[in-house]
Amino acid sequence: MKIAIMNETGAQMVGKEDKKHNDEDSCSEKDIWTNFTQTTGFHGLNKITFERQNPRQLIRSICWIIVWLICAVFLIYTVIAELKNYYSYPTISNTYIQLEEKLSFPAVTICNMSPRSSEGMQKDVKTNNLYMTTSALYMFSQKVNWSDPFYKEEGYFEAKTKEDLFNHSKNIWESVYLSLFDNVQLKDALSPVYTDMGLCLRFNSDGSQYTAMYGAIFNLQLYVNVMTYFDYFSQSLSSGVKIAVHDHRVEPIMTNEGLVIKPASEAFIEIRRKDYKFLPAPYTAFGNKTCVNKPDYSSSRCYQECWNEIIQHKCGCTDFLSKGNGPYCSYHDYQTCSNPTFWHLLLTYHKETCDCPQVCHYTTYDYSFSTGTYPSEFFVSQISAISGFPEWLIRTNFALIRIYFKDLSITINEQVAKYENAGDIFANLGGQLGLFLGASILTITELLEFIIFLIWSFIHRVKNRGRDEQRKTNVEKFKQTKY
DSSP: OOOHHHHHHHHHHHHHHHHHHHHOOOOOOHHHHHHHHHHHTTGGGGGGGOTTOOHHHHHHHHHHHHHHHHHHHHHHHHHHHHHHHTTTTOOEEEEEEOOOSOOOEOOEEEEEOBBBBOOOOSSSSSHHHHTTTTTTGGGGGGOOOTTSSHHHHTTTTOOOOHHHHHHOOOOOHHHEEEEEETTTESOEEEEEEEEETTEEESTTSSSSESSOOTTTTSSEEEEEEEOGGGGOOOOSSOOOOEEEEEEOOOOOTTTTEOOOOOOSEEEEEEEEOOOOOOOOTTOOOOTOOOOOOTTTTTTTHHHHHHHHHHHHHHSBBOOOTOOOSSOOOOOHHIIIIIIIHHHHHTTTTTTTOOOOOOSSSSEEEEEEEEEEEOHHHHHHHHHHHHOOHHHHHHHHHHHHHHHEEEEEEEEEEEEEEEEESHHHHHHHHHHHHHHHHHOHHHHHHHHHHHHHHHHHHHHHHHHHHHHHHHHHHHHHHHOOOOO
């Protein structure tokens, strides 16, 4: 009787201990899941109950699982694509017009279509053939026999100087005999510059000229004498002047750029300013390239410096065009080395001969162009009487060029980042979460809490498994104990 009572008492004690541990484990994974689905902000999870005794509810749960997983897969795909897009540094372009009270005037390069002067030139057969080889008629010239003593005697093997350059060119100061800016006569506003077309003049080379005026009666007026009476072999078969309107930091390739103004004409060149603003690295511009964000940098000057180094390395001299420090090439070196090298470099201008990326901020000028006869028959005699130039020269060589702003506006094309800060990507991701799962940042916090509870429940269950086995062993031993 005593043993039975003790067995019963022991069983009660073990039962109480089992009940205690069962109470500790009462928060099972199923309970955690049920609590999560009934309280979370995730849409659709409260429809997933896994009630096996209710087939209709089970089928409903399976359908909702399929729908929820499809949405989750699309969400993951969208999030990955959005993050990839974010780290590719995407951009968008904005175009707007900005009105100014005054604008900096562009640089203007003026070149004679036939810059080399025939004045004082020895026009024998050999000399004519020599200059024809680098002119527009080069295909009709004869190959120069540089072993002929004539070329050495005439100094074609001697290094050229800047004085030679001016002596062999038309007088640039007489070619623009009058210049006005906003109806004020200019003094020392034009400077000589050597281009691929030869010796030219440039207005506003330092970008210091500003204007608050616009229209054809204001801004820049150039009175030009083409001096066709001194024409000689050149790269062009036409007569006139070529005008390039450009930013003062840019060195234009005059052969490829600009407008040709013929003699006896008045040209109206109406310009409109455009500014381009691109983002520096890590953003890309001009396709998959990056730009240089330096105020004094320009790709054209970079190319010029690079070309100079190539010409100096290959020819042992520098050309006036490449702005080198000398020694300048002789005409022999110019014709046989530096000039062919320059044109080869020009043909590979956009290839990888030189590493000269585009600048991030630069300015261009659009224009419209119209001409009229200059001067009229009435004014020919008047101008002849005032200037002293003969009428035939005025009719065949004079031109008037007007370059002016249409208005004081700037059309700005600006590249801006699609994502200005991390908040933009979070806003997009939040929208995707809400679209697919009806979730938010707080809902994600609920999901993290659910995962933590699951992990805790699993660890607790594994930890108590050994304790349960030990408890069962103790119960068996207790039942087998004899009193």
